[in-house]
Amino acid sequence: MAKARGPRYVDVSNPDLAVDCPRCGLRTARFVDHCRNCGYKLWPSSVLASAAFKSWRAANPGRMAASRFDLELPVEMDNTIDFEARAHQLGIHIFPNSNWPFVICFGALFLSLAAIPFEPVVRVSLAVIGGGIFLVGVVGWVIVEDVKIFPNDAAAAGHEAPH
Numbered sequence: 001m002a003k004a005r006g007p008r009y010v011d012v013s014n015p016d017l018a019v020d021c022p023r024c025g026l027r028t029a030r031f032v033d034h035c036r037n038c039g040y041k042l043w044p045s046s047v048l049a050s051a052a053f054k055s056w057r058a059a060n061p062g063r064m065a066a067s068r069f070d071l072e073l074p075v076e077m078d079n080t081i082d083f084e085a086r087a088h089q090l091g092i093h094i095f096p097n098s099n100w101p102f103v104i105c106f107g108a109l110f111l112s113l114a115a116i117p118f119e120p121v122v123r124v125s126l127a128v129i130g131g132g133i134f135l136v137g138v139v140g141w142v143i144v145e146d147v148k149i150f151p152n153d154a155a156a157a158g159h160e161a162p163h
Helices: 044-056 083-090 100-113 120-149 151-158
Strands: 018-020 025-030
Touching: 100 120, 120 151
Parallel strands: none
Antiparallel strands: 018 025
16 A cells, blocks of 8 residues: 555645644644644654645645744735835934945045055055045035035025025
């Protein structure tokens, strides 16, 4: 007589992933071979428990996200948070994203490399390159991007404020 490869019977209509342990009575995962609380053997083998879980999961497409170690079916939740809206509710001002600080740091890297005692030509060239990149970053962040973000401030700078 051939040996059965899969579970003989699995109640696929039962949606529960947890069962009460026959020995201790506490809830434990249904498709693990031992009770998590007392170690009571729920299934003859882990292979059989895994096969039973696969047939239970295949019976309903909504169960595909479940793991055999879960106690409940996982619930899909949207955990996205709009930090700008939340900050606005709390009265906190968040500065817009900018890449210019990276340019400034890249220029500062070359400036710091110029401080290492290399040949004078190398040190001067590193200082010139670093200073140029640093100044481009500062001008881009302070002048160019500031005008894009706050266009009214730049236009009203030459006029007296209304009383």
